[in-house]
Amino acid sequence: MPVKAQQIDSVYRLKTSREVVLFGVGAASGIASLVAGQTLDPLTPQAIQALQRSQLAGINRGAAYQWSPTADQLSDLTFVGTVGVAGLVALPTLRQKGRAIIPVMFLETALLTNGIQRTVKNIAQETRPYVYNPDVALSVKTGKDARRSFFSGHTSNAFAAAVFASTVFSHLHPDSRLKPLVWGGSLVLATGTGLLRYKAGQHFPADLVVGAAFGSVIGWVVPKLHQRTGKRQLSVAPWANGQASGVYVRYVPVYR
Template structure:
């Protein structure tokens, strides 16, 4: 448990942004695959976000910096001082890392770049986790839970798509209401 550090908190936010952008390397795939990859990535990010929000709703937990006298009042007044579990930054970072690594590997099963893509992706995500603990924003259990949730979603969504087949996926939008449906 560490006191709050604004600079480390900011660094953690920069690393999560890099992790969430890691799947941009998939723009090197043929343009015909952009919709498939984009839909999968949107589903992965929405599922990761929803699961971390559900965790925060079900398990209210004080952030580590609240155990110190000099905690940042701004962080408390913004309303998430008791939303420590699981780490949202880490959930999203590991979802991006797992997605980028698994989708790249599925498109290029014999590539020598599979390992470097995975190493860089997971290094960014791990740096996010370490910075969230070092900044006093999370406990180690918060980041471990976030890493598990993010990895499960980042690997699970592409696996689900591989199992159901591209031709069986159908998405629809309704311009007259706030509705979105996916079926197979």
């Protein structure tokens, strides 16, 4: 029996005070990241020469042997893929009442994810794995970005987009058989982004794990904050397919 998708304005709603807070935190963290970035000094050739792979913890040492500009570029593509999934989820709602809700939520998700992770990066000033790799040019190692390893921006953004898209799809299509495909496909893309950042020599394992966890939390929390509160009630409806008939019983969400 086909199940009609939920109307977006029956599932989510915007609230001025909440949006002001979310946009405010996102903007404030973005400004904080710019301020913190001014205090970040690039590594000197002498400091780079003093770095040794043996100084790294065992779990991080393997990352110091990685370096691949190709993997770096591919990670951009997989990240764009997760954003594309979010776009495909939002596309069918563009003709509905309240069509601006999902774009607003996604913008808040992006602002929070980027503002906070960039602030942490500029404060932590952790050296990227490729700085320990003698095969990488000194000109690359002496850039400011060489000290922005913790935590992974690509990974946090990819998981934020993936979980956001999957959560919204699940809310709008609670009975859809495509939910496992949306969740699985978007999370595979996000995981691929993290693995490629490792192969590129850009991040240590901890950078990727924290980025994935942080992005996932933001991607789940923002839709939940906008979800209308409600309860589930029993729905009973007859059905027939020409060969058999019966009663279709299920619990459906009732929002207010």
